[in-house]
Amino acid sequence: MKKKILIQFAGLLLFSATAFSQQYNQDYLDSLIQNKVQPLISRNSKFVITGYTTAGAKFAKDDTKFNGFSLNPILLWKPSEKIFVEAELETELEGNETVINLEYANVSYFVNKYITFRAGKFLSPYGIFQDRLHPAWINKLPTAPPGYGHDGVGPSAELGFDIRGGIPLGSAKMNYSIYVSNGPVLNTGVDEPGEEGMLSYENADDNNNNKAFGGRIGFLPLSNSSLEIGGSWQLAKPGDKGSVYESLKTQQYALDLTYVKQLDFIKGLFDVKAQWNWVNVDKADYIDPDDPTGNTMYTYDNKRSSVFAQAAYRPSMSPNKFLKKTELVFRYSGFNPPVGSKEPDKIKQYAYGLNYWINWRTAVKLAYQSQKNDNAFLVQFAVGF
Amino acid sequence: MKRNTLIIAIAMILTTGLVIASCVSTKVTDKSGTQLWSENCQRCHNTPPSSAFTNIQWEVINTHMRQRAMLTEDEIKKITEFMQAGE
Numbered sequence: 001m002k003k004k005i006l007i008q009f010a011g012l013l014l015f016s017a018t019a020f021s022q023q024y025n026q027d028y029l030d031s032l033i034q035n036k037v038q039p040l041i042s043r044n045s046k047f048v049i050t051g052y053t054t055a056g057a058k059f060a061k062d063d064t065k066f067n068g069f070s071l072n073p074i075l076l077w078k079p080s081e082k083i084f085v086e087a088e089l090e091t092e093l094e095g096n097e098t099v100i101n102l103e104y105a106n107v108s109y110f111v112n113k114y115i116t117f118r119a120g121k122f123l124s125p126y127g128i129f130q131d132r133l134h135p136a137w138i139n140k141l142p143t144a145p146p147g148y149g150h151d152g153v154g155p156s157a158e159l160g161f162d163i164r165g166g167i168p169l170g171s172a173k174m175n176y177s178i179y180v181s182n183g184p185v186l187n188t189g190v191d192e193p194g195e196e197g198m199l200s201y202e203n204a205d206d207n208n209n210n211k212a213f214g215g216r217i218g219f220l221p222l223s224n225s226s227l228e229i230g231g232s233w234q235l236a237k238p239g240d241k242g243s244v245y246e247s248l249k250t251q252q253y254a255l256d257l258t259y260v261k262q263l264d265f266i267k268g269l270f271d272v273k274a275q276w277n278w279v280n281v282d283k284a285d286y287i288d289p290d291d292p293t294g295n296t297m298y299t300y301d302n303k304r305s306s307v308f309a310q311a312a313y314r315p316s317m318s319p320n321k322f323l324k325k326t327e328l329v330f331r332y333s334g335f336n337p338p339v340g341s342k343e344p345d346k347i348k349q350y351a352y353g354l355n356y357w358i359n360w361r362t363a364v365k366l367a368y369q370s371q372k373n374d375n376a377f378l379v380q381f382a383v384g385f
Numbered sequence: 386m387k388r389n390t391l392i393i394a395i396a397m398i399l400t401t402g403l404v405i406a407s408c409v410s411t412k413v414t415d416k417s418g419t420q421l422w423s424e425n426c427q428r429c430h431n432t433p434p435s436s437a438f439t440n441i442q443w444e445v446i447n448t449h450m451r452q453r454a455m456l457t458e459d460e461i462k463k464i465t466e467f468m469q470a471g472e
Contacts, residue, residue, distance in 0.1 A: 048438075048445040078445045086449055113458040116451070132453070138430045166455040168413035175455035218455070223411045225424040260428050269427065360431040 046078040051088070052361070054136040056380040068142065068380060069093050072103065072135070084108040104157060114165045122162065124155035124201070125177035125216040126232045127254040127275040129308070137361045137384035140271075140312050143369060145333035146347045147277060147306025153335065154252055154277040154306075155184065155234055157202040160211070171223035176215065183212025183236035186245050186281065193289035194342050197281060197302045199238055199250060208246060212236035216254075226261040230254075238281065248282040268315040268324075278305045289342050300340030308333040314357075329353035329367070347371055361385075414459065418467025421460050429454065433468075440469040 056068030070092035077085040087105035091098065106120030123131045129148055133139055147153035160181030167174050182203045189196025214234030221227060232254040239245030259272040281302040288296040310331040318324045331351040337343040353367040361384025369376050411420075426432040438446055443465055451461040 046441060046445050048442050050446070076445050076449050078448050084448045084452060086452070108452045110451075110458070116455075118452065132429045164452070164455055166457045166460070168457060171412050173413050177455065223413075225413075225428065228428065258428055262427075271427075357431065360433050360437065 048076045050074045050076065050385060052135055052137040052382060052384045054380060054382045056142055056378065058376050058378055060374070060376040063376070070136070082110050084110070111163075114167050116164050117161065118164065119161040121157055121159050121202070122179075124158050124214070124234075125162065125164070125179065126155050126214065126234060126252070127216070127256040127277060128230065128258060128273060129256075129275055130154075130156050131216075133273065135384075136380065136382040137363065139382075140310065140327065140329045140355060140365070141331055141351050141353045141367050141369075142365050142378040142380035143351070143367075145306070145308035145331065146335040146349055146371075147308075147333070152277075152306070153279050153304050154254055155201045155212075155214070158182070158212070158214075159202070159204055162215070172219070172221045173225065174220065175218040178215035179213075181212045181214070182206040183210065183234070184238045184250060186238035186240070186248060186250075188240075188243070188245060189286050189289060193287070196286035196289070197284070197300070197338065197341060198343070199279065199281065208237060208239065208241040210237035214252070218256075224261070226259055228256075228258040230256040230258075232256070245284055248284055250279065250281045252277070252279045254278070262316060264317070266313065266315075267317040268313055271312040271314075272310070274307075274309040276305070276307045278303070298340075300338050302338050302341070304336060304338050304343075306333070306335045312353075325357045327353075327355040327357065329355065345372075416460075416463070418463035418465075421456075422464050422467050425454060425456060425460070425464070426450075435468045435471045438468075443468045 051071070051073040053071045054068050055066070057066045058064065058068075070090065072088055072090050074086065074088045079085070085107050088103035090101040090103045092101075093099070102121060104121050104123055106118050106122045108116050108118045110116050125131050129145070134144060134148070136142075149156070158179055158181035160179055162177050162179030164177035165175065167176075183206070184199035184201050185203050185207045187195045187198045187200055212234055213236070214232070216230055216232040218228050218230040221229075232252075234250075234252040236250050237246070237248060238250050239248045254275060254277045256275040257272070260269070262269045283299055283302060285297040285299045287294050288298045290296075308331055310329065312327055312329040314327040315323050329352070331349075331353075333347070333349045333351070335347040337346060349369060349371040351367055351369045353365060355366070356364045358364065363382050365378075365380040365382065367378045367380075369378055416424075423432060435443075447461050447465045447468070450456065450464075451458070456464075
């Protein structure tokens with residue numbers, strides 16, 4: 001009996017000690033959280049990691065492979081009501097090499113309701129594809145249209161600053177982005193024969209003191225914001241300082257169109273996107289890549305353009321759960337190199353896609369892409385996170 | 386070339402017709418968060434459900450969207466409140 005009481009007493013003592021210890025620890029932890037951790041949690045909790053990843057496959061006559069593996073983490077941080085930071089790292093396989101690119105990294109300051117000042121590296125507000133549609137979880141096809149990419153027809157990213165925002169105009173509204181950046185660099189063909197006269201973008205080093213001036217103005221005339229028409233431009237001098245190309249000028253223009261609306265009579269979402277790009281560079285003499293001695297010069301009218309027009313339909317109002325997650329896509333794209341240049345021929349491409357949306361940012365995309373001597377069946381799994 | 390021009394012209398006429406058919410007039414500043422959410426997100430990507438992010442994450446994500454989609458402060462406030470309400 002005594003032994004039993006002793007055990008119970010010992011148990012009570014142990015429980016009390018533990019309880020006291022827990023109470024002490026809880027008080028300590030509460031105080032620690034309140035005084036030290038909470039401010040940090042508050043600040044850090046406004047930090048979000050999002051992004052997307054892709055995996056794909058291409059089935060073509062002489063080129064069948066698994067490809068398109070990429071991981072693009074996006075870091076978003078809101079340290080205060082007025083300041084916002086965003087950055088995206090593009091990690092992908094090029095051959096057997098893992099390549100990491102800083103897609104964008106910039107700081108925004110919200111000046112007022114309608115003006116945002118942004119500085120750093122940002123996607124070019126040139127049309128809609130690069131700025132809005134290129135991420136794999138947004139792009140409705142596994143590929144980008146011809147003329148897009150880091151050395152495409154028109155800029156892809158800028159290093160500089162811009163001011164941007166939206167303005168309500170009664171039942172309509174508009175948006176704008178105007179920037180100054182390092183601008184493009186003219187490829188003279190010395191290091192890359194066959195690419196003379198082309199422009200490269202996203203330049204961290206400015207090859208001359210000239211800065212590019214560009215922007216985009218978008219107008220949404222309808223009250224339901226379903227239609228947007230945009231015009232973009234960029235003016236710059238792309239030639240190296242001190243070279244014969246220093247005084248050359250380039251004018252780049254783009255027009256874009258967006259129409260997205262859920263329409264009752266087709267029981268689904270109808271989505272149209274289109275963009276036309278024109279890049280003009282002043283005429284200049286370049287080394288003829290066909291002459292191995294490098295002594296022959298040649299020239300041509302350096303004007304190139306590209307276009308894409310895409311239509312998609314998703315029966316989002318269908319009672320069938322499977323059907324409402326499927327989407328049909330068609331895209332026509334074209335690329336026109338300068339007449340007389342040594343660049344590859346013009347491209348006309350047709351793409352037909354069938355997507356299945358597992359959730360709002362995860363899709364399995366099947367597509368057949370057709371162009372001269374290059375037809376392929378493409379599969380892509382795109383996951384936003 | 387003529388065929389492509391014809392295709393683009395037909396597409397533009399069709400789009401114009403659809404646009405006219407879908408016109409309803411409401412002042413942008415009078416729109417609710419629900420309406421702004423349903424109209425603006427889908428212009429680029431699928432419309433996210435409110436459960437996609439926590440309330441604090443929505444604040445950050447929508448600040449990102451304010452900058453990227455060039456929405457006004459009022460528009461993004463209404464959309465954020467709607468998403469945080471979890472409706």
